[in-house]
Amino acid sequence: MNSRPLFTEAASADVVLAALGADTDPRLRRVLTSLVTHLHAFVKEVGLTDDEWQAGIGFLTATGQKCDAVRQEFILLSDVLGVSMLVETINHRAVREATEQTVLGPFHVVESPPRGLGDTIDLVGKGEPCLVTGSVRDTDGIPVPDASVDVWQADADGFYDVQRPGEIPERNLRGLFRTDHEGRFWFRTVVPRHYPIPVDGPVGDLLRATGRHPYRPAHIHFIVEAAGFEGLTTHIFDRDDPYLGSDAVFGVKESLIRAFEHVDDPERATALGLPNPFREVRFDCVLRPGGERAA
Template structure:
């Protein structure tokens, strides 16, 4: 017996025996990852003491999850999302210096190569929904404006659907656009008030949520990716704090710093200035970017 083979498998030495077989792994990182996963998994099994039928049901759940995946649906990402793992990985990889805007998950509906638009453009191409104007500044952690920052924005419509979910119903690139700041770091654009929506819940992850007594909804939000030379790219959302699901986002994406007040404005003069016919929603939110290499808190 080689030194790393650790003898015969027993309930007591299960972790040592299994991880010992990995001594010749192709990389130290892989060996470390498998040692931790094996240890935690064996600890869970020993604590729960599942029956054979329960373990087989777990295997079948993972099998059904895999069968649900295809080129446009990734059920395992949904599983990671609803267990909070996606947000935990995001948090670990995007620790920020004090004062910098927090990140959150990208989501599955980003589309590359959205059109770059003039500042103030209306990204709602079908003009359906409640009018909204969004604005603010892109700043560094010292409060200075960042010029030439590129802001990629996208959102769901007033029914909770993205354009890619409603091909032939919504125009291509509806509620998407790219903007570039000037010397003052300011941005603004027009859109419509987004609505909460469910993640896909017709598969095993949705069934799991139902069994746990959880809903599948995400609160209303707008997505942002903000890039600027010399600064870390920020992928984030802003959320409506009055949304009915703001405290129970099914993917745990809400952070207190990302709440932005959605104010209903009844000002006919300002409405006409924006090209709106009636009352409109107004949102102001600044984003603060961290410099590349800036010390993280």
């Protein structure tokens, strides 16, 4: 039997890491080495008390217990601590003109229904009508036809369909589109509203304890995919939203801010199947090459 050094406060991290077996996967070894080293240093730096340790265990336990088929409290926790955005930023650093990524968010939990270009994703008819237009191209400016454009958003009251089942129609404000031969897409919707992330669980307790508000600025989510390109997960944000500079999950990037312009054009509104006046926003997505998954 191989003996290991006995546990001491000074050498605590080294003792734990010495327990890793020789056949530990190299990447796992690297991740655990860094995690254990920083975790032990944190405990020593703050002088963590027994009560604080118990409270931390209770918080993580409650976080897990709050998760269900439509609620992922651990993702929410990652979001409000800025970890989700950091992981996205590290793994998808800006390249040339490629559109920047941002967080997936906790509400992409059901498949978006396939819809035709120009269709509406609004099944309720409440809110300010809006036309979303855009395109998908590569970093050389070449259009990407038949790209998959998955969209979802909150309604005019700041709720997603999964938050109010039975009150909001299933798959309201969700749609899966395909770009045309010139890489274009367009659809009808309503202007989204800012909304609070769920605060009835441990993450809400954390925000209240630290004096933080729970609001996300108004946005529309996009996942754009095409064969031969890296997938893009992103949002566009309303330029005039009051929470643009204080997003609870740190998801706003300057390049993703858009103006939802006011349009007063009766003839165009009629042609589009929209009431007049309406709002319009444009989002041109630029994909970077790589990846082999088909859309």
